[in-house]
Amino acid sequence: QKEVEQDPGPLSVPEGAIVSLNCTYSNSAFQYFMWYRQYSRKGPELLMYTYSSGNKEDGRFTAQVDKSSKYISLFIRDSQPSDSATYLCAVYGNNRLAFGKGNQVVVIP
Amino acid sequence: EAGVAQSPRYKIIEKRQSVAFWCNPISGHATLYWYQQILGQGPKLLIQFQNNGVVDDSQLPKDRFSAERLKGVDSTLKIQPAKLEDSAVYLCASSLTADEQYFGPGTRLTVT
Numbered sequence: 001q002k003e004v005e006q007d008p009g010p011l012s013v014p015e016g017a018i019v020s021l022n023c024t025y026s027n028s029a030f031q032y033f034m035w036y037r038q039y040s041r042k043g044p045e046l047l048m049y050t051y052s053s054g055n056k057e058d059g060r061f062t063a064q065v066d067k068s069s070k071y072i073s074l075f076i077r078d079s080q081p082s083d084s085a086t087y088l089c090a091v092y093g094n095n096r097l098a099f100g101k102g103n104q105v106v107v108i109p
Numbered sequence: 110e111a112g113v114a115q116s117p118r119y120k121i122i123e124k125r126q127s128v129a130f131w132c133n134p135i136s137g138h139a140t141l142y143w144y145q146q147i148l149g150q151g152p153k154l155l156i157q158f159q160n161n162g163v164v165d166d167s168q169l170p171k172d173r174f175s176a177e178r179l180k181g182v183d184s185t186l187k188i189q190p191a192k193l194e195d196s197a198v199y200l201c202a203s204s205l206t207a208d209e210q211y212f213g214p215g216t217r218l219t220v221t
Contacts, residue, residue: 041215041217042215043200043212044200045211049208088151088152090151092207095164096154097154099151100151101150
């Protein structure tokens with residue numbers, strides 16, 4: 001069983017739509033949860049970071065964590081063409097960061 | 110604040126050749142990481158340094174990959190000899206705290 005499962009299917013949405021991404025993880029030792037954004041031919045950049053169950057908002061972005069079901073989500077409201085990128089979920093624990101495969105998101109103007 | 114620097118950005122080599130990548134972390138970051146990102150996959154940790162000591166190299170293919178971090182700052186990652194399956198983006202990251210890592214732009218390696 002992989003440590004982090006993220007359905008890597010691409011996602012195309014019209015501008016203004018809500019984007020919903022999710023991951024599951026397998027090990028309760030993971031205590032910190034992140035979403036990274038990776039533009040084409042760039043390195044990942046930290047987008048959202050949380051360590052507790054519940055929601056965390058930052059502008060148009062909301063990260064949601066449910067530790068009881070080991071499920072993490074990212075929502076992007078009012079999506080913009082500049083949000084077109086690959087979004088990677090990541091979990092941290094035992095001095096290690098484990099990534100999902102990433103979702104390529106395309107926001108169509 | 111300057112970010113993580115990597116060079117070269119792109120490299121094309123033939124199988125069985127050797128290649129080296131260089132990384133300069135963010136100033137003051139004691140921890141440095143090398144990741145391999147194969148197309149369509151998330152980054153996979155190859156090696157983690159704390160200052161100039163190795164913390165984790167459990168996923169580094171040591172028969173062909175080597176890495177060093179002299180003087181606890183810059184680092185180099187070497188592959189010798191390269192195989193076709195080594196084609197990937199090699200990402201360097203650095204951090205003050207292990208949970209918040211900052212990535213460089215990566216080196217895209219193509220092995221033909």
